[in-house]
Amino acid sequence: MSQQQALILVVDDDVLTCRMIEFLLDHQNYKVITANDPHVALSQIRSQSPDLVLLDVQLPKIDGFTLMRHIKKENQNLPVIMLTARAEMQDRLAGFEVGADDYVVKPFEPAELLARIKAVLSRYRRRAVASTDATINVNGVKLDLTSLSVTLPDGRHIALTPTETRILHRLMASPDRVVSRDDLAAFAVGYLADVSNNQIDVYIGRIRRKLGDDPNDPKYLLTVRSRGYKFIASKAS
Numbered sequence: 001m002s003q004q005q006a007l008i009l010v011v012d013d014d015v016l017t018c019r020m021i022e023f024l025l026d027h028q029n030y031k032v033i034t035a036n037d038p039h040v041a042l043s044q045i046r047s048q049s050p051d052l053v054l055l056d057v058q059l060p061k062i063d064g065f066t067l068m069r070h071i072k073k074e075n076q077n078l079p080v081i082m083l084t085a086r087a088e089m090q091d092r093l094a095g096f097e098v099g100a101d102d103y104v105v106k107p108f109e110p111a112e113l114l115a116r117i118k119a120v121l122s123r124y125r126r127r128a129v130a131s132t133d134a135t136i137n138v139n140g141v142k143l144d145l146t147s148l149s150v151t152l153p154d155g156r157h158i159a160l161t162p163t164e165t166r167i168l169h170r171l172m173a174s175p176d177r178v179v180s181r182d183d184l185a186a187f188a189v190g191y192l193a194d195v196s197n198n199q200i201d202v203y204i205g206r207i208r209r210k211l212g213d214d215p216n217d218p219k220y221l222l223t224v225r226s227r228g229y230k231f232i233a234s235k236a237s
Contacts, residue, residue: 006121007031009050011041011067012083013060021054024110030117038062038070045074052121057084057095065098072099076148076162079120083108093199099162123187136172139234141211141220143172150211158210163188167203168231171221175233178224204229 008030010021018034025032033048035041038059044050053071057064068080081102082095095103101120104113136143140153148165150158160168166188171179181200188203204221207213213220222230 006051007033007048008117009041009044009048009053010034011038011053011059011064012036012056013058014056017056017083021113024113025117028114038067041067042070042074045071045078050078051124052117053078053080054117055080055082055100057082065094068095068098068100072162077124079124081116081120093202096163097161136169138172138175139220139232141172143168145169152211160207160210164203164207164210167200168207171229171231175231178227178230180228183228 008025010018010025010032012018012021012034013036015036018036022032022034033044033050035044038061041053041055045053055064055068055071059067062070064082064084068082071078071080076099079101080099081104082100083104083106084095085106101123102116104116134144134146136145142151143165144150145165148160148162150160150168152158167184170184170187184200184203188200204223205215208215208218208221211220215221215223218232220232222232224230
């Protein structure tokens with residue numbers, strides 16, 4: 001998929017915003033379709049198969065977070081960048097938790113939006129190329145990127161959110177190597193995403209709880225002070 005072929009769906013109930021974004025993307029050789037209503041947006045996704053969705057949070061009838069859940073049920077591999085006037089951390093976390101790939105706060109600079117679109121599309125292209133490696137097995141933990149789940153050594157299956165999956169994928173892809181918080185943020189939630197170290201720590205804590213991993217005596221996720229985290233390749237003998 002080249003940039004010239006990428007089809008972007010803009011979902012926003014403000015007609016002027018849709019027109020502005022359409023004008024901006026058209027001049028960058030993207031193909032653009034728009035929807036001012038959540039139900040129309042879902043119909044467009046089913047019929048047009050866009051490569052990326054720009055989704056406004058404040059929509060009529062169904063809010064953007066709820067629509068995001070419907071979108072991910074339709075196609076969990078469809079990248080979505082959320083557009084919103086809200087800047088609070090809890091709203092950004094809520095967006096990532098329901099599957100957002102990046103988050104742009106209005107009003108935004110055109111160059112910033114274009115950079116984020118390019119970064120998210122680039123990440124998904126690389127993921128598509130590596131789609132044959134849909135599972136990773138390290139230290140008895142099997143991560144399934146397709147089903148967004150892990151299987152623990154005792155056979156238990158644990159569901160993960162998309163962001164948790166991406167963070168764990170980044171760590172397990174480089175076992176016993178320290179991965180910085182900035183690296184994890186870039187890989188998991190967008191290369192230009194404004195994500196603090198504290199937010200990454202929150203996600204790591206959630207992953208640890210799901211894995212049943214004790215941070216004081218870790219089997220899987222080790223904190224490396226002032227540097228980041230690493231996934232332990234094998235249990236100590």
